[in-house]
Amino acid sequence: MSAATVPAAAAEAGCIARLAGVTYAIGGRKVFDGLDIEIARGKITAIMGPSGTGKTTLLRLITGQIRPSSGRIEVDGADLGRLDTDGLYRLRQRMGMLFQNGALLTDLDVFENVAFPLREHTDLPESLVARVVLMKLQAVGLRGAARLMPSELSGGMARRVALARAIVMDPKLLIYDEPFAGLDPIAMGVVLRLIRNTNDALGLTSIVVSHDVQEIGILADTAYLLSAGKVAAAGSPAQLAADPAPVVRQFMSGEADGPVPFHYPAPDYEAQLLGTEVPA
């Protein structure tokens, strides 16, 4: 599948988010150069790519934390470039984001962390807040941990609490930043199942940023592979696995060397060893 091709499923089901010709540069370096991505409504879309390709930067663009140098980003019908801060915050109430480390508020216990968005955005009575929070904690299997502090949780538990917090306002779009990083196989399996179940049971749309090829193969309906600031490939995980392009093949099969070089650019090895040149 060609780099800029939009998956057919996306077009059919309608898009909840669309990036068109997005360019983003920081410190004179172009992170993205004419990026086109469409996120299909109701599906799980994976954003993949080697470290340093700007996967997290892409999430920050979609959530409006940073603005593109050029191009257009639409999320749930809103053009992010035209939104003021209040508009952006209203849009974010329809989005949930799960950070890589959970980003739980360390001075609040698990219950209060999950209740946080409800307390900030609603005037629900305490009894109703408690019921909603307990239901969400039950969904992630941590109702019994309601009174634990974040420091008492394992990495997998922290991510499950963060997931409960992300869905407590019943968002339309849920974004996961490296949800499998640093988890043991059991915790990884739990998080994997939770992402799938949450997406299907609540009728959400999910964007998962990850470089775990196997997990994405099981989880995602559609995947985009980023490389050198562009979409290198897009399609179902099976289509990506069969893609003959060298950069795709290197990533999907985990080859150490290839279009993404093993060595960081350096002066001539022999000259450096035999000469007196010392790395600056």
Next chain:
Amino acid sequence: MSLVAELAGSGRELAQKWGRFTLFTARLCAVTPRALLRPSLLVEQLHNSGAQSLVIIMLSGLFVGMVLGLQGFDLLRRFGSTESLGSAVALGLLRELGPVVTALLFAGRAGTALTSEIGLMSATDQLSAMEMMAVDPVRRVCAPRFIGGVVAMPLLAAIFSMTGIFGGQLVGVTLMGVDAGQFWSQMRGAVELRDITEGVIKSGAFGLACSAIAVYEGYHAVPTADGVGRATTRTVVISSVAVLVLDYMLTAVLL
């Protein structure tokens, strides 16, 4: 030429920092009315910045007052007017030492705590998570801490001066034998309302400056261990200098 360019660069950088600080403080002030609607958050921060600084403030106040008592007694004895010790101690504390030393101690204890707490929240994505939950971290995190500091400072300065006067009395009356009646009546006669007002105005201004600096440095800290450490150091240094500069300016205006 390069020195001139370097100086120009430093000047430009300083102006940019000052501009950023001014804008941030204006934003803090703008969200303050909404932050006041959450009194539970303010009480919590008043406890963190104020109540938790009480021991160090009272202990320091006591010893500063005792030193004032000793030095004052020695000085006044040369002029044969040791009965004025009460007024000397009280005026020194209420107008100058109370607000200034309290502010310096506040910057060291509460200011660093504010900076490191907010800096670590930033480093662990807690502030970004709040933004993603459509919650403005400046309103939810920074403003209550700022208001807590502003309210706490005059109260702490008053407690500092009170314990200081007690320390001065302890040394002057109990140890040096100054007549208790003269000590208190001289103080009562010499201290006017404007002396107390001057102390309150100064400590209010120091509270504004120290809290704004601490919160600003924490919010803009580079989100790494090194970055938070540097921001904490900057809080102490900048706050201390700001307090002394402001003290001179306010003294000149209020005298």
